[in-house]
Amino acid sequence: MTSEEKSKGLTPGEEVLSLKTEYGYVTVLICADILDMGLAEKAAQSKAIVFLPISLTTPQHPKVKGHPLTEELAKKCNTYVAKVSRIGVEGGVKFGVKSVIISPEGVVAEASSETEEEVLCAEIPSQL
Numbered sequence: 001m002t003s004e005e006k007s008k009g010l011t012p013g014e015e016v017l018s019l020k021t022e023y024g025y026v027t028v029l030i031c032a033d034i035l036d037m038g039l040a041e042k043a044a045q046s047k048a049i050v051f052l053p054i055s056l057t058t059p060q061h062p063k064v065k066g067h068p069l070t071e072e073l074a075k076k077c078n079t080y081v082a083k084v085s086r087i088g089v090e091g092g093v094k095f096g097v098k099s100v101i102i103s104p105e106g107v108v109a110e111a112s113s114e115t116e117e118e119v120l121c122a123e124i125p126s127q128l
């Protein structure tokens with residue numbers, strides 16, 4: 001949990017959301033949950049897909065090259081991660097992370113824009 005989330009009165013949850021679908025189990029992490037790799041690994045174990053919506057609400061957020069934490073999680077837990085980023089410009093601040101789908105082997109699909117809506121698709125093997 002980030003200091004910004006704490007300042008807005010948010011508190012971390014204690015349970016992991018996991019849903020069974022016709023494609024396998026999926027789970028959801030929210031934004032800074034990925035910073036707690038222990039929690040992220042617990043959430044991702046035996047899941048076909050981890051959905052990770054992110055916001056990056058402050059211009060002070062450090063720029064990160066690539067997707068190191070999501071790639072680490074996908075590889076360690078043999079899962080796919082669908083990181084869905086906030087897009088556009090707000091208050092003159094351009095949000096600087098592209099949405100991406102990552103497999104255990106690496107990036108499968110990445111958005112071409114940080115400011116325009118885009119749909120990403122990937123085929124996920126049934127043996128996951």
